[in-house]
Amino acid sequence: MVFGNKNHLVGLDIGSAFVKVAELKMSKKGNSLEKFGVAQVAEGVVSEGRIMDMEGLAETIRNLFKSQKIKEKKVAISTGGHSVVIKTISTAKVPEKELHKTIRSEAEQYIPYDIDDVNIDYQVLGESEFSPDQMNVLLVAVKQDLVAEYIELIRMAGLTPSIIDVDTFALQNLYETLPENDPEQVTLLLDVGASKTSMNILKENNSLMMRDMMSGFNQIHEAVSERYEIDLEAAGDIILGRKAPPDDPGALVEIQQAISNAWCAEICEVVHTFESNANDMKLNKVVVSGGGGFIEGFAKSLASELAVPIAGINSFEGLIVDPKRFPDEMLEKAKLQSPIALGLAMRRVNDK
Ligand SMILES: Nc1ncnc2c1ncn2[C@@H]1O[C@H](COP(=O)(O)OP(=O)(O)OP(=O)(O)O)[C@@H](O)[C@H]1O
Ligand SMILES: [Mg+2]
Structure with missing residues (x-):
């Protein structure tokens, strides 16, 4: 056995836009990062929370394990959304x-x-x-049908599902290990993904409120596809900076701004409802994760509405990392998208 521990497993975050995988080695010195990788999910493979192309997604997962040279077969996965x-x-x-x-x-x-x-x-x-x-x-x-679908997917990828967790819990699990976690502070952990947004307000490592919403980066993909009259795949290439917009590059920025402002309004409303029901408790800070964090204007408008510090999550900060294998630029790029996979990788086979 690679890590000499039968409870060892790999964290696998199967997002609708990107699959992320992480493997940690636990020792007396702390947790060290052994493997980390991200693979894009092709357009149409996952739609509205359902897997439309099981074999396509299983292949993405298999290729990711192969490219990262991950031998361990036992995985922890998570679900969320609807x-x-x-x-x-x-x-x-x-x-x-x-x-x-x-x-x-x-x-x-x-x-x-x-x-x-x-x-x-x-x-x-x-x-x-x-x-x-x-x-x-x-x-x-x-x-149950969703769990059964994920179990089948994992088996198709040649892996063994050992733990099925919930996205929000895995994110919280990782956040609690970070040096930036100050349990005294009322903290909103925010994950703005492609198909959904999850909110979790914490104090003293306890969740005071959780909320899932259907907003996410897909709204931007759809608006960009409509504006430039191109398909979703081409819209994705423009959003990810792989291709230039066919005309009027300002429209891309405008779309991102308008949609992230709408996210901001939705999130602020939930925070205000929380504060008005929580006696004198006020939110102290927001930690952003997921693809939504790539929009600069989003954090700015949240900060001005909520009047608290907003920062992107530093997912790798609590880990021992070999800079030769994981250079700073790579970690900087991956820090927003990695926390759920890392939180899952911290689970052990016998965890509940
Ligand atoms: N620089 C970037 N790198 C990666 N994704 C980006 C970037 N900029 C914008 N995005 C968008 O962020 C989204 C991916 O974010 P994330 O990985 O959090 O989604 P996901 O976990 O797959 O989605 P979900 O959890 O909702 O199923 C995509 O829609 C992608 O287009
Ligand atoms: Mg996600």
Whole structure:
């Protein structure tokens, strides 16, 4: 075994636009970065949270493992978006052995899907602040058909799915290990991806609020494709700077600005609702991850609306990194897109 530990696994973040993979080596000195790579997902392979081309995506994953020379087959993956419901609920205190049944029946009223179609997991957070007879429970429900689809995908890629996590938890998992994490501060962890945005407000490493939204970079891809009358693949090349716009380059900047302003308004509304329900608690800072962080104007407009410091996540800061293998420029380029894969790579096979 490469790392001499049977619990060892690889973190695999299967985004709808980019797949990211990370492998860490854990020792007494700390976690060191062994492998990291990113591969673009072809246009149309994933659409509206569903995999449209299983074999195409499996091949992207296989090629990524090959190009990064990753031998380990056990992976931790994660899901998010429409098919996952995360909620903190209050329920009567019951003995341990009745808990599963109680939570399952409570869950029915919070989950917009048939209870028989979801996998339910939960964690008791502690006594309710409102009543000693009640307890707070973090409820996570994932649609079974989605989990089955991802498991099939991983098998098609020749890998073994060992852990299925939730994107937001994996991001939080990584963030808690970073030197920039100051648990005292009320921090918004933001992930603006291609197809979705997730928000997680933390204090003392506990989540106070989680929210998933359907905004994301795909809106920019669609607007660019319409504006220049080109297909989505060509729009992607322009957005990623591989090709120049066919005319009026100013339109590209305008589109990015208009759409990121709309993201900003949506995020600010959630933050304001949080603050008005959280007594005197005020947000102290925002940490941005995901492709949305590549738009400079986005962080600026968020900072001016929320009046708190905004920074891109420094995903690799808590790791031991060999600069010969991972030069600074490479890490700088990858820092926004890597945290979920790194958070997943920190999991161990027997983790829950
Ligand atoms: N310099 C850049 N490098 C990579 N992606 C960029 C860059 N600039 C803009 N983007 C956009 O960011 C998006 C990719 O971000 P990210 O990797 O966070 O998405 P994802 O995780 O695949 O999406 P999701 O989680 O929503 O499924 C793409 O839409 C891409 O076009
Ligand atoms: Mg993502």
